[in-house]
Amino acid sequence: MKYRTILLFGAPGAGKGTQGKIMGTIPNFFHCACGDVFRSLKADSPIGRVFLEYSSRGQLVPDATTIDLWHEFIDGSTKAGRFRPEQDTLVLDGIPRSVAQAEILQDTLEVVAIFYLRCTNEKALVQRLQRRALKENRLDDANLEVIQERQATYERETEPVLGFYEKKIEHRINADQSPHKVLFDLLKHIVKS
Numbered sequence: 001m002k003y004r005t006i007l008l009f010g011a012p013g014a015g016k017g018t019q020g021k022i023m024g025t026i027p028n029f030f031h032c033a034c035g036d037v038f039r040s041l042k043a044d045s046p047i048g049r050v051f052l053e054y055s056s057r058g059q060l061v062p063d064a065t066t067i068d069l070w071h072e073f074i075d076g077s078t079k080a081g082r083f084r085p086e087q088d089t090l091v092l093d094g095i096p097r098s099v100a101q102a103e104i105l106q107d108t109l110e111v112v113a114i115f116y117l118r119c120t121n122e123k124a125l126v127q128r129l130q131r132r133a134l135k136e137n138r139l140d141d142a143n144l145e146v147i148q149e150r151q152a153t154y155e156r157e158t159e160p161v162l163g164f165y166e167k168k169i170e171h172r173i174n175a176d177q178s179p180h181k182v183l184f185d186l187l188k189h190i191v192k193s
């Protein structure tokens with residue numbers, strides 16, 4: 001069976017994680033942030049090392065490794081009863097992050113909506129990441145050069161993912177607003193769907 005899925009889309013710092021975490025607390029929604037799955041790995045495990053190697057440079061982890069790890073996480077969550085595919089909507093944040101990943105996941109996901117969080121103020125985006133670096137001890141947020149490389153990777157590899165899906169399921173959300181207003185806009189669309 002395909003998983004009924006909502007994609008949270010947007011540049012690093014746009015607020016996908018903040019909104020995804022809230023949505024994941026609503027019954028029948030299951031939030032999965034791919035970056036969190038990577039960060040839960042031990043730094044000295046084989047995939048943990050690969051993750052650190054790429055993320056510390058602001059680059060994407062290779063697609064095959066990412067998809068394998070993601071499947072492992074989803075299967076584990078299903079077995080543990082945290083994710084119930086028959087009744088839950090999957091809220092994905094940070095995956096698919098390349099067109100190749102979207103293609104690989106085509107037979108796995110039934111994407112019913114894409115929420116594209118758009119932030120026009122690039123300075124604000126960078127500030128959010130730098131604040132998060134301190135709060136969450138994230139190495140990839142601490143360094144301005146790495147942040148810039150992540151934004152460039154996003155534009156080059158992730159933005160084209162939007163072209164993979166039908167335009168009619170894409171909803172643009174103004175992510176310059178405060179988090180509760182962004183949430184309100186997201187929920188308005190969810191209620192309608």
Ligand code: ADP
Nearest residue numbers: 012013034035054055059060061066094095097
């Ligand atoms: P952000 O959205 O702020 O860049 P994430 O926590 O989503 O942060 O991701 C952190 C890092 O984890 C990325 O820069 C990348 O190296 C790696 N990563 C996360 N998701 C993926 C993915 N789907 N494919 C490849 N690499 C990923």
